[in-house]
Amino acid sequence: MAPSKSAPPPLELSCAAADLTAEMTKWLSHLRAERRLSGKTLEAYARDVRQFLQFLAGHWGGEVTLGRFARLEATDVRAFMAARRADEIAGRSLMRALAGMRSFGRFLEREGKGRVGALASVRAPKIKKSLPKPLPIAAAKRLADADERAGEERETWVLIRDAAVMALLYGSGLRISEALGLKRRDVPAPGKGDTLIVHGKGNKTRMVPVLQNVLAQIAEYAAACPYNLPPDGPMFVGARGGPLSPRIIQLAMERLRGGLGLPDSATPHALRHSFATHLLSRGGDLRAIQELLGHASLSTTQVYTGIDTERLLEVYNSAHPRA
Structure with missing residues (x-):
C-alpha cells in the first residue's frame, strides 16, 4: 500500500x-x-x-x-x-x-x-520587540519600476518580471511565497477582475484586492516571457521556465537597494510592511488591514500602529516650535 x-x-x-x-x-x-x-x-x-x-x-x-x-x-x-x-x-x-x-x-x-x-x-525566552521597517512611498514605487534596472546585463523580460513581483508585493501586501505561489489562472487580465485568491500560511485562503496597474505590469511580463504559461502552471517563472525562486527576488532587491541608497532592511518582505503602514497612515481600518494581510490575530497587525505613532512623534518633534 x-x-x-x-x-x-x-x-x-x-x-x-x-x-x-x-x-x-x-x-x-x-x-x-x-x-x-x-x-x-x-x-x-x-x-x-x-x-x-x-x-x-x-x-x-x-x-x-x-x-x-x-x-x-x-x-x-x-x-x-x-x-x-x-x-x-x-x-x-x-x-x-x-x-x-x-x-x-x-x-x-x-x-x-x-x-x-x-x-x-520552562518560561519562554523574552524577545526584544522591534518595529517593522517600511519603505518610503517613493522608494516602494521605484522598486516596482523595471526602468530602475535598465543598465543591468539581464534579459528585458526578467527585469519586467521582477518589477511585476515587487509591484504585487507592495500593491496587495502579499508574502513573497504567496506571490510566487500564484497560478496563471489565479491572476485576472487587466479589466477582467480586481481580486486574487491567495493561499497563505497554514493553507488558509483569503481574497485580496489587486490594482489594475499591477495587473497591467503582470500582463506585460506574461507577454514578454519566452516560456508558455499554462493556466495550471506558476504565474512567475525563472530563467529556465521553472517556478521562480524567492531568492531571485531577494537578490534583485539587494541590487536595487544599493542603487537607490536604501538600508539593508529593504527586503521583499519590507514591501508587505510598507503596504500595511501606508494604508494605516492614510486612515485604513486596522481590522480590514488584518484581513488583507491574512493575520490570524489582530495583535500581530497592531504592531503597525507603533510605526505610525513613531512617525507622528518625529513630525511633532521636528515641527513644533517648542520641541
Whole structure:
C-alpha cells in the first residue's frame, strides 16, 4: 500500500530509540493532517525537536528512549536552551523551538505515552520587540519600476518580471511565497477582475484586492516571457521556465537597494510592511488591514500602529516650535 501523500517520510534519528522516533513521525503527520501546518513550519518543528533529542543524547550519555523522554526534567530543558543561546541562537528561534517541543510533549500526553510537564514549566525566552521597517512611498514605487534596472546585463523580460513581483508585493501586501505561489489562472487580465485568491500560511485562503496597474505590469511580463504559461502552471517563472525562486527576488532587491541608497532592511518582505503602514497612515481600518494581510490575530497587525505613532512623534518633534 502506497504511503499517504499527507504523511511525512519516516524519520531516521541515530540519537533516538525506535519507539520515540515512531511517535515523532506520528506527531508530524498529525500536525500536517489535523492542524494543517505548512511544510516550512513542519520542517522547522522537526528540526528543533531533532536538535533537542541530539542534545539530550549527549547530555544523558546515551540513546533517548520514549520512557526516558517521559521523565524529562525542567533542568534538562533549561540546559538545552542555555546551550542554544551559547551558540548565539536568537530568542525568536528559541521560542519557536520551545513551542515545537511543547507541541510534541502534548501529543505524547494525548496518546497516553507519558506526561512531559517539564516542557510547560520552562518560561519562554523574552524577545526584544522591534518595529517593522517600511519603505518610503517613493522608494516602494521605484522598486516596482523595471526602468530602475535598465543598465543591468539581464534579459528585458526578467527585469519586467521582477518589477511585476515587487509591484504585487507592495500593491496587495502579499508574502513573497504567496506571490510566487500564484497560478496563471489565479491572476485576472487587466479589466477582467480586481481580486486574487491567495493561499497563505497554514493553507488558509483569503481574497485580496489587486490594482489594475499591477495587473497591467503582470500582463506585460506574461507577454514578454519566452516560456508558455499554462493556466495550471506558476504565474512567475525563472530563467529556465521553472517556478521562480524567492531568492531571485531577494537578490534583485539587494541590487536595487544599493542603487537607490536604501538600508539593508529593504527586503521583499519590507514591501508587505510598507503596504500595511501606508494604508494605516492614510486612515485604513486596522481590522480590514488584518484581513488583507491574512493575520490570524489582530495583535500581530497592531504592531503597525507603533510605526505610525513613531512617525507622528518625529513630525511633532521636528515641527513644533517648542520641541
